[in-house]
Amino acid sequence: MSDEWDVKICCIGAGYVGGPTMAVIAKKCPKVRVCVVDISQKQIDAWNSDKLPIYEPGLPEIVSDCVNKNLFFSTDVDGEIDKADIIFISVNTPTKTKGIGAGRAANIKNCELCARQIAKVANSSKIVVEKSTVPVRTAQAITRVLKSNDKGLDFQVLSNPEFLAEGTAISDLMAPDRVLIGGHQSPEGLAAAEKLVSVYANWVPRERILTTNLWSSELSKLVANAFLAQRVSSINSISALCEATGADVSEISRAVGMDDRIGKRFLQSSVGFGGSCFQKDILNLVYLCETFGLEECAAYWNQVVIMNDYQKKRFSQKMVAQMFNTVTGKKIALLGYAFKKDTGDVRETPSMFVLRDLLEEGARMHVYDPQVSREDMWIEMNYTCGVNHDNTPGLDESVITETDVYAACDGAHALAVLTEWDEFKTLDYERIFKSMAKPAFVFDGRNILDYAKLRDIGFEVHAIGKPDPNKFSDL
Ligand SMILES: NC(=O)C1=CN([C@@H]2O[C@H](COP(=O)(O)OP(=O)(O)OC[C@H]3O[C@@H](n4cnc5c(N)ncnc54)[C@H](O)[C@@H]3O)[C@@H](O)[C@H]2O)C=CC1
Numbered sequence: 233m234s235d236e237w238d239v240k241i242c243c244i245g246a247g248y249v250g251g252p253t254m255a256v257i258a259k260k261c262p263k264v265r266v267c268v269v270d271i272s273q274k275q276i277d278a279w280n281s282d283k284l285p286i287y288e289p290g291l292p293e294i295v296s297d298c299v300n301k302n303l304f305f306s307t308d309v310d311g312e313i314d315k316a317d318i319i320f321i322s323v324n325t326p327t328k329t330k331g332i333g334a335g336r337a338a339n340i341k342n343c344e345l346c347a348r349q350i351a352k353v354a355n356s357s358k359i360v361v362e363k364s365t366v367p368v369r370t371a372q373a374i375t376r377v378l379k380s381n382d383k384g385l386d387f388q389v390l391s392n393p394e395f396l397a398e399g400t401a402i403s404d405l406m407a408p409d410r411v412l413i414g415g416h417q418s419p420e421g422l423a424a425a426e427k428l429v430s431v432y433a434n435w436v437p438r439e440r441i442l443t444t445n446l447w448s449s450e451l452s453k454l455v456a457n458a459f460l461a462q463r464v465s466s467i468n469s470i471s472a473l474c475e476a477t478g479a480d481v482s483e484i485s486r487a488v489g490m491d492d493r494i495g496k497r498f499l500q501s502s503v504g505f506g507g508s509c510f511q512k513d514i515l516n517l518v519y520l521c522e523t524f525g526l527e528e529c530a531a532y533w534n535q536v537v538i539m540n541d542y543q544k545k546r547f548s549q550k551m552v553a554q555m556f557n558t559v560t561g562k563k564i565a566l567l568g569y570a571f572k573k574d575t576g577d578v579r580e581t582p583s584m585f586v587l588r589d590l591l592e593e594g595a596r597m598h599v600y601d602p603q604v605s606r607e608d609m610w611i612e613m614n615y616t617c618g619v620n621h622d623n624t625p626g627l628d629e630s631v632i633t634e635t636d637v638y639a640a641c642d643g644a645h646a647l648a649v650l651t652e653w654d655e656f657k658t659l660d661y662e663r664i665f666k667s668m669a670k671p672a673f674v675f676d677g678r679n680i681l682d683y684a685k686l687r688d689i690g691f692e693v694h695a696i697g698k699p700d701p702n703k704f705s706d707l
């Protein structure tokens with residue numbers, strides 16, 4: 233049976249990266265057998281059901297096309313490791329919460345555990361691919377763990393970081409800007425890299441498949457995320473200056489971005505960036521710089537995170553200030569809880585920080601998001617903010633999660649748009665205005681609404697980096 237396959241792939245980690253990445257490999261390479269394994273039975277059961285564990289446009293169609301043909305999801309980690317020619321490690325690498333480097337260094341314990349498991353259960357030589365985002369030189373540790381097997385097996389370690397963005401994962405994977413593969417520059421290392429190249433070459437043009445040394449590949453991933461996040465923090469710093477001067481941040485993004493050297497993408501000012509990776513990866517970079525005694529470099533990149541924290545805080549403080557310096561007892565509707573549209577992921581979502589701040593001010597919060605469950609909201613709030621609704625009296629009742637956006641806004645003093653879901657652009661704002669307490673405030677943390685129309689209806693509107701007509705009469 234196994235002879236019918238050109239290559240057998242095992243991916244350890246069935247999360248936001250492992251699932252979609254392997255689904256697309258399976259779809260594009262019918263002669264490759266792909267099995268995604270995980271220690272979480274719940275996660276694997278969900279992949280094998282009609283309700284996938286993650287929301288990602290286009291993903292269900294691909295999974296249902298391939299599952300149980302050349303795509304499999306299993307908890308048989310050992311058995312699938314042993315069967316595979318190529319093993320991807322796609323496990324989570326969160327920021328350390330304790331010990332040396334706590335709050336900055338990435339924890340690669342899951343990657344090391346995978347390497348130990350591979351060394352223990354493999355009975356033939358394998359190519360082991362780091363798909364997880366890791367500190368530069370992690371492949372050295374992985375190689376040492378693998379090579380310490382006493383079975384005389386050869387393991388070639390490659391770095392193949394993933395650049396997909398959530399919400400657009402499928403189109404990113406189908407047509408990537410580039411695929412990056414780093415390997416040892418030995419004949420065996422180059423041959424292993426070529427084997428992985430030949431998998432991607434089933435659908436990615438050769439000129440977009442970049443091969444480098446291992447350390448360049450590992451570090452490029454951190455640098456790519458740091459550069460992207462830096463652009464968001466840069467434009468967000470300018471949004472504060474816009475609000476003080478009457479300039480409009482969208483006009484600035486357009487004017488600046490039309491310079492080809494700068495480029496127009498990632499200049500959308502917002503309540504701040506979220507997601508599981510930007511902050512984690514920059515802090516990882518900061519920690520690496522510090523480790524090598526490069527204090528100035530560390531401080532430079534750390535400022536991107538400081539600016540992001542400032543932007544989130546600035547938003548909630550502005551809400552309170554505009555609402556007569558108190559929100560105590562007031563109902564406030566938060567529209568959107570995911571860290572961006574088209575995902576249900578809430579890790580490090582800016583919405584959570586605004587929710588936390590307004591709860592501290594005594595507001596009654598009503599949260600609406602089309603893809604986020606109440607359970608996920610509390611899990612992330614507990615993990616990241618240390619706020620636990622189970623042991624904080626009154627907290628559970630202070631946050632209502634709504635399934636109807638109009639109910640969320642009914643009787644509210646303010647609504648705040650915190651995720652740029654398309655449906656928020658076309659709500660019946662006349663109806664919402666009528667149902668709200670007056671004056672009715674709108675705070676747009678994503679700059680997606682039609683302010684002229686909202687002001688005509690009667691709303692008081694505040695947005696990021698947008699001039700306030702009550703403050704500037706010369707607009
Ligand atoms: N989420 C994203 O959009 C992107 C994430 N990345 C990187 O990819 C890596 C994975 O991220 P996500 O997929 O978001 O994480 P995730 O948390 O969604 O999934 C990781 C999975 O690995 C499993 N796992 C952990 N240790 C394991 C072990 N020893 N054996 C078997 N399974 C194990 C967990 O149960 C979990 O299901 C991280 O390093 C992240 O930085 C890179 C690009 C994009």
Ligand SMILES: O=C(O)[C@H]1O[C@H](OP(=O)(O)OP(=O)(O)OC[C@H]2O[C@@H](n3ccc(=O)[nH]c3=O)[C@H](O)[C@@H]2O)[C@H](O)[C@@H](O)[C@@H]1O
Nearest residue numbers: 394395396397398464498499500502505506507509571572
């Ligand atoms: O390593 C990762 O995890 C991934 O991180 C990001 O992808 P992702 O976090 O899924 O989403 P982005 O589209 O980058 O958005 C990140 C955050 O920045 C915010 N953002 C983005 C762009 C922008 O102009 N303004 C802005 O505020 C988004 O709303 C979101 O909160 C990168 O874009 C991916 O290339 C990378 O693979």
